[in-house]
Amino acid sequence: MATSARKKPVKRRRNPIQSRGQATVDAIVEAAAQILARKGPTAATTNAVAARAGVSIGTLYQYFADRDALLQEIGRRHVAEMQAVLAGALGGIDGLPLPEAVERLVAAIVASHRVAPRLHQALHQSLARDHLDTIDAFEVAVEAMVSRALAGRDELDLPAPELTATVLVRGLGGLIRTTLRREPERLDDPALARAMRAMILGTLGESRRDA
Amino acid sequence: MATSARKKPVKRRRNPIQSRGQATVDAIVEAAAQILARKGPTAATTNAVAARAGVSIGTLYQYFADRDALLQEIGRRHVAEMQAVLAGALGGIDGLPLPEAVERLVAAIVASHRVAPRLHQALHQSLARDHLDTIDAFEVAVEAMVSRALAGRDELDLPAPELTATVLVRGLGGLIRTTLRREPERLDDPALARAMRAMILGTLGESRRDA
Amino acid sequence: MATSARKKPVKRRRNPIQSRGQATVDAIVEAAAQILARKGPTAATTNAVAARAGVSIGTLYQYFADRDALLQEIGRRHVAEMQAVLAGALGGIDGLPLPEAVERLVAAIVASHRVAPRLHQALHQSLARDHLDTIDAFEVAVEAMVSRALAGRDELDLPAPELTATVLVRGLGGLIRTTLRREPERLDDPALARAMRAMILGTLGESRRDA
Amino acid sequence: MATSARKKPVKRRRNPIQSRGQATVDAIVEAAAQILARKGPTAATTNAVAARAGVSIGTLYQYFADRDALLQEIGRRHVAEMQAVLAGALGGIDGLPLPEAVERLVAAIVASHRVAPRLHQALHQSLARDHLDTIDAFEVAVEAMVSRALAGRDELDLPAPELTATVLVRGLGGLIRTTLRREPERLDDPALARAMRAMILGTLGESRRDA
């Protein structure tokens, strides 16, 4: 489904056994995420990260094999956060009538993108195609989840719930990402949320009619 | 609408009218676009571009104030190409019945993204947030165009054609971009195109019902 | 005789008498020697040595003032081993007739270089000119020993036994070292041993004739 | 005969087409050779070399792909110099009677090692086993040359001229190298030269007698 060759296995260097070490790792990851979010990928040099984290460059390399490993860890954490928000906002959605369920879904997806919008963009930009895997895997998981939810609703009777899920999730994601980049404040606009719901409901209705 | 602080004004060094210089500029831009598309932003160093273009690095700087100016020029040309493809594929669409019009629109948007998909991605990745303006402007223009087209169709009777256009264009764009990145070959899948049409038609139907 | 300025005096941190410490020191030295021999000087970092020895880096520095002190200790031990092999193989040589004595000498020198050939090379490579003293001292001692043995043989009647010893020992050593580096397996070749014996015997004969 | 796997092809970066460039390359090589000779391999950092050569670090990398390429170039030049000295000192040696020929040979080998003795040592120390090829090739060539010369002398009637040449050349080389390191001034001692000649003549005599 997804993609391509994986060369480098995940390469963390030491997982700290003293609690001091864990704090250090957190500081580094947080510093890197901040710089990434505020000034973009090119500003997130290993030296800048170490400086902002208040540790020496050597310390950074105690915990991360290279810059890429750090970036991947940030990606992993970011995805985990989005995942958590999404899961939290989606609990019990299956029991809801469709319109409410869609409302919840839209709200949840938007919320998950609001966790760290600038970082989200930066990660998309900074990670080479080979390294977007973590983020890709998350998106794939979301598509799968939505696909299952759609298939579970007999009322919908979709001929290809997977395809519909793909279109909806990717479309929604792209819409949110573009809006976040160009008009971040607009993501709070209720009219936009309403339009997104219309898009979903309309797509579902139309998809059922399809052969 | 758009965004953010602009540090550097657009800076090209001269607008060579004579064909000599124009050919050189073309060679440089083309070389850069090729490297960008094939090997990504990090491979597109000024020296590599000059070498591939068959000119000296000094000559490159005669025509472009800095690397960024070159990248922006590539963006400008890429957008112009997408624009041209889009316009070409959309001629006479207003006279068409809705289903055919939608079919044409989907085909046109997909086609415009297929002009140079790798370059498209590379530009999104390599341009700093501040410098995506050209691409943003294009997307805005497409939204406006679609908005006008929607507003012109009395049969649709949309309460907010602009909002609907925004959602559709951004959603479609994101869907295509994500697909291009993760499953490029799938863009040829007729089922996907059908699903996209369903999304549009459904959204339009649903949006009309909205108050 | 030997050479040059000595900056740092030999610096070990403590001479641990208790077996606890001795075992640790041994482990460290052995680990370092192994890495040196197998992967060369650049791989023998203090951290790598400590890791392979199964001790912490801090412990390593408890016993060795710095990396150089460790290297020198390895040199010392290596020389001691070569010395032991040599002495063992040379016992009773004085009573032997010349051809047998020479045969024993060649065998002994070859054997002493075979104790740890890779380590031998690595030490020559990794020790700064200033720190080859231990090895130099060993070679000087061998020369002296051979010189005494030659002087003790009235049958030879050498005009300058010391000079002859120098030439023979250094020549033989260089020959073995070069062969070890370029054609290590050839050191087992009986023809080579025979040629070495011819060299010695011939040199001895010729040297006597010299005024 | 010699050895082993060759990974990296020689990697020079640009061979300068302006004469300015050639001067720069020479300055860099010379600076590196000086540092190597005076302070040893570890002092010959790329930055130190560039500084001493009076060029920027970037310039160094215009001409050498990496530090190793620079070292190899130095090796190449050094070997060429030794070669030249050797060839010059050996002209017409074949017509000479054996004792004079040997005298010339010893003088020539000593002279070739005196071209840049400290550099010679440093190269042996700094080059990884994989990269001594240039120097090895030179030594092999010398062995071959001596072997041919020996085979050409019917008076010697050696059973294995190649083996004898190997022993003599490696022995002499090692002897000189050791002496250079420990007692450099002694290389001028006529007694040592005499002893070396004795070694050669004796070895030749003895080798003939061998079966």
Add this chain to the structure above:
DNA sequence: GATGAATGAGCGTTCATTCAT
């Protein structure tokens, strides 16, 4: 004593950019 997290000088290297020719 032993540990190992932390340090930071310094390494090899890249690449956007300048300017004498």
Add this chain to the structure above:
DNA sequence: GATGAATGAACGCTCATTCAT
């Protein structure tokens, strides 16, 4: 105009060494 040799700030990263626990 065009060239390409030269620049040097800055990058990612290593490793000998220290010191609080």
